[in-house]
Amino acid sequence: MRPPNYYTAPGFERAGLRRRDSDWIRAAITDAAAQFVPVWRSQNLVVEVTGGEPRAIVLTGDHAALLLEGDPAAHLEHGGVVFLGVIEERPHFALDLSHVETPLETLASPALAASGIPADGSRFADLRQLAGGLARPEGALLALARAMLHWHQRHRFCGVCGSPTSSEEAGHMRLCTNADCKTMHFPRTDPAVIMLVSDGERALLGRNKNFPPGMYSTLAGFVEPGESLEDAVAREVREETAIEVKSVAYHSSQPWPFPGNIMLGFHAEAATSEITVDYGELEDARWYERDWLLQHADDNSFRLPRLDSIARRLVEDWLHRRAGPGAV
Numbered sequence: 001m002r003p004p005n006y007y008t009a010p011g012f013e014r015a016g017l018r019r020r021d022s023d024w025i026r027a028a029i030t031d032a033a034a035q036f037v038p039v040w041r042s043q044n045l046v047v048e049v050t051g052g053e054p055r056a057i058v059l060t061g062d063h064a065a066l067l068l069e070g071d072p073a074a075h076l077e078h079g080g081v082v083f084l085g086v087i088e089e090r091p092h093f094a095l096d097l098s099h100v101e102t103p104l105e106t107l108a109s110p111a112l113a114a115s116g117i118p119a120d121g122s123r124f125a126d127l128r129q130l131a132g133g134l135a136r137p138e139g140a141l142l143a144l145a146r147a148m149l150h151w152h153q154r155h156r157f158c159g160v161c162g163s164p165t166s167s168e169e170a171g172h173m174r175l176c177t178n179a180d181c182k183t184m185h186f187p188r189t190d191p192a193v194i195m196l197v198s199d200g201e202r203a204l205l206g207r208n209k210n211f212p213p214g215m216y217s218t219l220a221g222f223v224e225p226g227e228s229l230e231d232a233v234a235r236e237v238r239e240e241t242a243i244e245v246k247s248v249a250y251h252s253s254q255p256w257p258f259p260g261n262i263m264l265g266f267h268a269e270a271a272t273s274e275i276t277v278d279y280g281e282l283e284d285a286r287w288y289e290r291d292w293l294l295q296h297a298d299d300n301s302f303r304l305p306r307l308d309s310i311a312r313r314l315v316e317d318w319l320h321r322r323a324g325p326g327a328v
């Protein structure tokens with residue numbers, strides 16, 4: 001069995017049926033084994049270990065209480081603490097520290113340092129910048145914490161009536177506090193399609209102006225209302241490059257919490273070959289020969305997308321003629 005895409009963790013128990021059990025949730029928060037995943041303004045806490053690899057830092061309930069200056073359970077109601085799930089019988093929670101001006105200074109205090117939180121090398125980092133350097137379970141956990149807290153920050157008010165919302169079900173639903181409305185809002189994950197289009201031994205790759213120097217990647221775009229995934233693949237390819245596709249085959253998916261997407265990956269076959277680049281979307285798009293891609297190492301003249309991305313996997317699996325990780 002090949003590993004799934006990065007940012008997923010098959011062994012992670014979400015324990016969804018526990019979310020409505022407020023007694024269990026409150027007991028879990030005060031459980032000495034509870035772990036808190038800190039997020040500060042959409043950044044995750046990591047430490048560089050020997051060799052430069054990042055490692056996630058999770059906090060105990062005591063650390064959480066010190067940073068929050070109070071009981072973490074009091075932060076359930078507004079979504080500052082969110083139940084994530086259970087790992088090896090330890091309940092895990094996301095902990096929003098965005099209101100703390102200098103959380104690193106508090107973390108480096110002698111009380112915390114004495115309990116094993118490394119003061120040196122600890123930092124809040126954008127998960128995207130870590131580019132898959134974290135162990136897979138840590139990457140998945142940090143992605144989930146980041147995505148959940150981002151959703152809470154953007155849904156403090158009801159989209160129907162404008163009243164404040166409260167966090168319910170241990171952070172997995174927000175309820176409008178207006179008694180005449182009571183609309184329930186659930187965490188969003190927005191679908192995007194991403195596709196490697198091939199024409200025999202050639203693959204279609206493009207770049208937009210925000211990419212790092214030399215980077216070319218698969219095409220991608222958001223699914224629109226009333227559209228199938230296959231239709232979205234064909235439309236995005238047509239809009240960006242004027243290439244028509246004739247077959248669209250599902251490959252695999254990847255949570256992409258930047259800020260709240262799921263990437264749905266496809267391999268597609270081209271029916272036409274002449275590229276017309278939409279310069280509003282892309283800076284360039286070209287056909288690349290399989291043999292050339294196999295022989296070319298990443299450098300500033302040409303590089304493939306980052307290693308933790310499904311885009312890279314779509315390319316690599318096409319280069320090596322492999323099916324998706326979920327295929328049997």
Ligand SMILES: [Zn+2]
Nearest residue numbers: 158161176181
């Ligand atoms: Zn409302």
